[in-house]
Amino acid sequence: MAPTSAPPLRILDTANRLFYEEGLRVGIDRVIAESHVAKASFYRHYPSKDDLVAAYLRRRHEEWMRWFVRRVDALANERGPRLERIADVLREWFGSDGFHGSAFINALADASLAPVARDVVRRHDDELRETLLAFVEHVGLEPAEELVEDVLVVVDGAVVRAQHAADRDAAMAAADTAGRLLARLAR
Structure with missing residues (x-):
């Protein structure tokens, strides 16, 4: 099933779930994989993990x-x-x-x-x-x-x-x- 929401929202939704359930130790590669976005797309929206953590x-x-x-x-x-x-x-x-x-x-x-x-x-x-x-x-x-x-x-x-x-x-x-x-x- 193809993702239906825009990449920034998918990334944030995924980070929200993973960071809350498992902690901030979850790696960016896992967030990228589970949000079904390209690495370049991830970094376009969140230049660093720190930016993603702050958004989360x-x-x-x-x-x-x-x-x-x-x-x-x-x-x-x-x-x-x-x-x-x-x-x-x-x-x-x-x-x-x-x-x-x-x-x-x-x-x-x-x-x-x-x-x-x-x-x-x-x-x-x-x-x-x-x-x-x-x-x-x-x-x-x-x-x-x-x-x-x-x-x-x-x-x-x-x-x-x-x-x-x-x-x-x-x-x-x-x-x-x-x-x-x-x-x-x-x-």
């Missing part, structure tokens, strides 16, 4: 943040304050097929991460911080700037624990722990 991380950021905010908002409309719904959303994510942790935490574990990709990770962290700050401020907690750092530690810790857990029950326990800690913060 930008895409993951946009998709994940859009999903995260939409799910928190939807659950807040049904069940109450956004801050306390974060754990519910994490539970959904941890239980989803293909959960492999945070692409951004995983990328930071790669010692060879190029500055352009580190900048994308930093922007993701900044936007997540701003989003969580809005949730903290919405429930009127002070000092919001300090508390958001606590929320980030809870969220990041739950993500890492869920990723490294041996089974779904342990991943759900990480989300439950995050829920209890976030509920205490919200009081």
Whole structure:
């Protein structure tokens, strides 16, 4: 079956799948082969692996943040304050097929991460911080700037624990722990 999407999109789709499932150690030759593009076409769109990694991380950021905010908002409309719904959303994510942790935490574990990709990770962290700050401020907690750092530690810790857990029950326990800690913060 012939590929139906344009080469840059096929390359990015393939990189998105491979990098998220297997990590950034996946080689360019494999991305090229599985995206069914010529090497020259690949390098025309992505001059280096660093460019592709940065594009992958930008895409993951946009998709994940859009999903995260939409799910928190939807659950807040049904069940109450956004801050306390974060754990519910994490539970959904941890239980989803293909959960492999945070692409951004995983990328930071790669010692060879190029500055352009580190900048994308930093922007993701900044936007997540701003989003969580809005949730903290919405429930009127002070000092919001300090508390958001606590929320980030809870969220990041739950993500890492869920990723490294041996089974779904342990991943759900990480989300439950995050829920209890976030509920205490919200009081």
